[in-house]
Amino acid sequence: MQTPALHFLGHATTRVELGGRVALTDPVLTQWIGPLARVAPKPDVGAWTGVDVVLISHLHGDHLHLPSLKLLGAGMPIVVPRGAGSWLAKHGFTAVEEISPGETIVDGDLAITATEAVHSGHRWGPRLTHGPQSPALGHLLEADGYRIYSAGDTDLFPGMAALGPVDVALLPVWGWGPNLGPGHLTPERAAEAAALLQARAAVPVHWGTLAVPGLHRTAKMRRLLVEPPRTFAHHVRCAGLSTEVLHTRPGSDVLLPARREHG
Template sequence: MFLGHSTVLIEIGGVRVLTDPVLRGRLLFLRRHAAPVAVGHYAEVDAVVLSHLHHDHCDLHSLALLGRDVRLIAPDGAGGFLRKRGFRRVVTLAAGESHQVGPVTVTATPAVHDGRREPFGPRAAAVGYLISDGPTVAYFAGDTDLFAGMRGLCPDLDLALIPVWGWGPNLGPGHLDPERAADAVELLRRAAPCQCTGARCSHTGCAPSSPTGCVRPRARSPPPSRPGDCRPRWRCSRRAAG
């Protein structure tokens, strides 16, 4: 269930996993334009996965709504920051490491993104996650640009949650514009040509706010791709991320 921005409730194998919770109506310069998140949508979650420590992906007020004993699965380097804020059940994973939540395995994946918490917070890794009970596999990318291992990330992928754009007027490095997000979906489908049955875009449902209302994003994409860029050359499925 998509709850806005990068927050998704994944129910798999009887386990409820919540991604990067942003549950309140306003966060810094972001304002929710969708309906408020009902308590029932995030009550009694079994685990929370945090992709990185940026404020719009690690919102401490939203995490507090889940209780200080909620199980937090976070990237390497984020444990001390979260424990100092009173969260008692924190597991940190580097890319390739896994943690078991009942019958569900959560495995951290690479991500190309700066995980430092601005302005003075710690620098932790940025990761994505594969969430699987065996028969079913979901991929939550967090924030990332394309990376070389995306093509072979998972041969049995059922669902991909892919970030598109960001929340500000400009798109910096470590993000996917719509074209590159479609490339990401194509790479994942090539890894699992008969298995990847769905894709969902994140970074929607919220928009930057200003004293005069919404700021319209300008179409500024990341810098041109560097040598070794893993974008596929075949572009027939450009609509895949729409």
């Protein structure tokens, strides 16, 4: 039995080492993500060396980033929401598997279950009807009695309660701009999610990584690039939760707490 390891690479990208396998969530690995600039350290090649499977939560360009996927290779196994496989195949990826909420894929000792997510699944945004579209997902990763929930992008939904308890919840607490659109967790609502999930520990993600060039120099954006995880931790404390907030800067290893069996 191997000790799990977790690395927050920035935005929604995490490297999860669990059950003898390595999963990479929503990889954004380059300096530019479309019109957005990376304002956190760019991962080096070691961050994605040895990856066994890539998990894509939805089709938005800051989660399904084609240039980053190409860095991983056309033959990298990629798990996508059902309905997105043919679109990725057209872009040259040869090992794509689709999954719907409630379905599980087993890779060695690692089980990956797709979960519901409340978020637009359209490639170009919630108001458009043309182009690729598939439901947004989260993922529950399980091995050796350890459970890690990666939310992707989502708002609160009652079914979170059925996913718990989890050892670690990877919860989005902001985004890349001065405001949040529908289908996102604010720091306060992320704390509510931690409660629903009965999360033993939570890693705030989806913050401090991407910004509109020039805008990140404004006073508001300078605050928003650092404050959301602190605000999340504040709400966790105010709610009296036992969840340990693992505030980790983009590009850093997550210091996981000592293991405790679920009661």
